[in-house]
Amino acid sequence: MSDKAPSPVLPSHDDVNLDRAAAILGEGGLVAVPTETVYGLAADATSPHAIAALYAAKGRPRFNPLIAHVDSLERALSLVDLSPAAQALAKTVWPGPLTLVGRHRDDSPVCDLARAGLDTLAVRWPDSPAMTGLISRLNRPLAAPSANRSGSISPTTAQHVADSLGSRVNLILDGGPCRVGLESTILADTPDGLVMLRAGALEAEHIEALTGKALKRADASAAIAAPGMLKSHYAPDCPLRLNVTEPAPGETYLAFGQWRGDSANAVLDLSSTGDLAEAAARLFAHLRKADALGKPIAVAPIPPEGLGEAINDRLARAAAPKDN
Secondary structure (H helix, E strand, O other): OOOOOOOOEEEOOOHHHHHHHHHHHHOOOOEEEOOOOOOEEEEEOOOHHHHHHHHHHHOOOOOOOOEEEOOOHHHHHOOEEOOHHHHHHHHHHOOOOEEEEEEEOOOOOOOOOOOOOOOEEEEEOOOOHHHHHHHHHHOOOEEOOEOOOOOOOOOOOHHHHHHHHOOOOOEEEEOOOOOOOOOOEEEEEEOOEEEEEEOOOOOHHHHHHHHOOOOEEOOOOOOOOOOOOOOOOOOOOOOEEOOOOOOOOOOEEEEEOOOOOOOOOOEEEEEOOOOHHHHHHHHHHHHHHHHHOOOOEEEOOOOOOOHHHHHHHHHHHHHOOOOO
C-alpha cells in the first residue's frame, strides 16, 4: 500500500461499519479501533499472516509480544491459565485497563508470532464496544497494540492514527478522543503472586486495595514478557527533558499544576489543577502537539503516586536514548 493514499475513516458506533471492519479482519487485514486507553491496531491473533502484516505496518520488533484482546473472561481462560487471584481481580475490573499475562494454553488458537515465541500470553478485555463487537463478530481474539509506528507517541484520536500509519491500515474506526488516554496496566500472574510489568491506567494502589496484597514490581532488567517494556518507547522526535521547574528559552513546556513562567515559552497544560487523571488523558496528545512545534520539550515534575506512576513511566521511556 502507498503511504500517500489515505485510509478510510468511519464512525465506530455504526454496526454497518463494524461489519465492514470485521470482514477486513477476517481476511487478514488491519483495522485501527478506539478503546478507553488508546487506539489499537487490530489484527486476527490466530493468523500468522495477519500478525506479520501488523508487525510490518508498525515497524515493531518481532521479539516484542502482543496483547490478545477478548470479550469475556471465559474467552480469556480459553487462551491462558490464570490463578484464582488473577481471575478474582479480572472479575472486578474487566472490562477495563488491565492486562494479565498467564501461561499460554496448549489448545489456544493464538499464533506463536503474536506471542513472540514465549510460553506466556497477555490478555485484556477492553472497555470498548467497538473492539468487543469485532471480537464477537469474528469469534476469535484480536491482537491490538497501539495504532502507531513502533516507538513513537501512542494515538488517542483517529487523526493521530492517520498521521502515524498513513495507509498501512485498511480502515480506521473513529470513536473520538480516548477517555483514559494511557495504556493498560500489565500484571504477570506468577507462582509468587501478581507482578506489575508495566504501570498503566489502573493504579497500583487500587489493585492493592482490591487484592489486599502489596503489588510487586518487575526488575528493570527483566526480559521482555509483555508490551511496553522497551527502554525507549512512546518517544517524540524532539529532545525531551523531565522534572523541569523552569524551562529553558525556546523549550516547549508541558506544565502540571499552577505555573506562571515566561510567556515566551510555548506552554501546554497537562492539568492546571494538578489532576493526574486529566494529565494522563492529555499526555500523548500534548506530546504530539509539542513535537509538532519542532523545539526541545520540557516536562514539569509529576507526582509519583496513583496515575503519576504510569505517567512517569511513559515519560522516562519517551526520554530514553533511542539506541537502547
